[in-house]
Amino acid sequence: MESGRLLFDPSCHGNMLFLGNGEPLFRGTRSVINMEETSKRRPFFSSSEELYDEEYYDEQLPEKKRRLTAEQVHMLEKTFEAENKLEPERKTQLAKKLGLQPRQVAVWFQNRRARWKTKQLERDYDQLKSSYDSLLSDYDSLLKEKEKLKAEVVSLTEKLQAKEVAGAPKSEPLPADAPLVSTLLVNVKVEDRLSTGSGGSAVVDEDGPQLVDSGDSYFPNDEYPGCVAPSEEDDGSDDGRSCFPDVFMVVEQEREQQQHDEGEPLSWWVWQ
DNA sequence: TTGTGTTTTATTGCCTCC
DNA sequence: GGAGGCAATAAAACACAA
Numbered sequence: 201m202e203s204g205r206l207l208f209d210p211s212c213h214g215n216m217l218f219l220g221n222g223e224p225l226f227r228g229t230r231s232v233i234n235m236e237e238t239s240k241r242r243p244f245f246s247s248s249e250e251l252y253d254e255e256y257y258d259e260q261l262p263e264k265k266r267r268l269t270a271e272q273v274h275m276l277e278k279t280f281e282a283e284n285k286l287e288p289e290r291k292t293q294l295a296k297k298l299g300l301q302p303r304q305v306a307v308w309f310q311n312r313r314a315r316w317k318t319k320q321l322e323r324d325y326d327q328l329k330s331s332y333d334s335l336l337s338d339y340d341s342l343l344k345e346k347e348k349l350k351a352e353v354v355s356l357t358e359k360l361q362a363k364e365v366a367g368a369p370k371s372e373p374l375p376a377d378a379p380l381v382s383t384l385l386v387n388v389k390v391e392d393r394l395s396t397g398s399g400g401s402a403v404v405d406e407d408g409p410q411l412v413d414s415g416d417s418y419f420p421n422d423e424y425p426g427c428v429a430p431s432e433e434d435d436g437s438d439d440g441r442s443c444f445p446d447v448f449m450v451v452e453q454e455r456e457q458q459q460h461d462e463g464e465p466l467s468w469w470v471w472q
Numbered sequence: 473t474t475g476t477g478t479t480t481t482a483t484t485g486c487c488t489c490c
Numbered sequence: 491g492g493a494g495g496c497a498a499t500a501a502a503a504c505a506c507a508a
Contacts, residue, residue, distance in 0.1 A: 265481060265502045285495085307482060310495075315479095317496095479504075488495080 268308070272298045276305070280312050 268276070275298060279286070286294065286309055295302040 267480065267503065288493090304481085306494085308480095311481070314496080473508105475506105475508090477505085477507105479502105481500100481502080483500075484498085486496090486498105489493090490491105 268300075272300065276308050276312070280309065284313055284316070285309065 275294075279290075279294060283290070286305065291302050291305050291309075294300075295305045298305070
């Protein structure tokens with residue numbers, strides 16, 4: 201075999217390697233070149249002129265895979281911020297500027313996109329988790345409030361019964377707070393059906409008791425348009441956001457803000 | 473120094489698009 | 491059918507504790 205000097209063919213997408221004499225090698229290096237040969241491979245970045253420069257090559261002999269220089273990485277990062285995919289012309293231009301093979305630039309962008317995607321998934325996970333934790337906390341406080349109100353109702357009911365047992369004549373008008381107690385009783389029954397909410401009491405507000413209408417829906421659809429009950433029409437394509445539209449809107453807004461703060465590229469940001 | 477985990481660079485195979 | 495994208499993976503380079 202030839203001395204192991206390998207050349208990239210920038211025009212070939214398929215990672216085809218060529219020996220110095222132009223003889224094509226198998227796609228990829230692992231299956232063809234043993235360790236001794238790989239140790240003599242050219243540095244991974246160098247200009248096409250340098251590939252043929254014996255002196256340069258000899259100097260770099262012990263090196264195998266070389267990392268890109270800080271300047272090269274900086275330039276690539278800057279370009280990536282502006283555009284996460286390169287037009288072929290731009291790729292060639294950039295490669296020339298950096299003294300890299302176009303293929304190396306393409307690979308760098310490929311890997312950079314993969315890294316960005318991983319990071320983005322981590323960010324999404326963190327945001328969803330904090331949303332979940334916050335909802336859980338709301339749920340817990342509602343549960344406590346519910347128990348407190350229940351106890352209050354029991355206490356008031358007992359007081360009322362005690363008064364009746366004490367001999368209050370039936371014809372006597374009810375105390376002023378009687379309607380309040382009966383309304384509370386109705387509300388607690390309805391409130392028992394609730395499992396979650398967005399904070400605050402759905403039963404009693406500061407303005408006093410609210411009468412409950414006879415309808416079954418406690419969350420009218422026009423008030424929670426994104427909250428749809430599962431139906432037979434559900435094709436399973438739900439993206440998981442249907443029941444917490446406002447939460448996800450907040451998450452989206454936070455993400456946009458975060459990207460802006462971190463200087464993440466905005467122009468090309470898309471869900472993949 | 474060495475073992476081990478992480479990051480970076482590159483390859484491979486498959487898929488989509490024109 | 492070729493070009494280019496992505497996911498999965500290999501392997502070199504690097505970081506770091508013991």
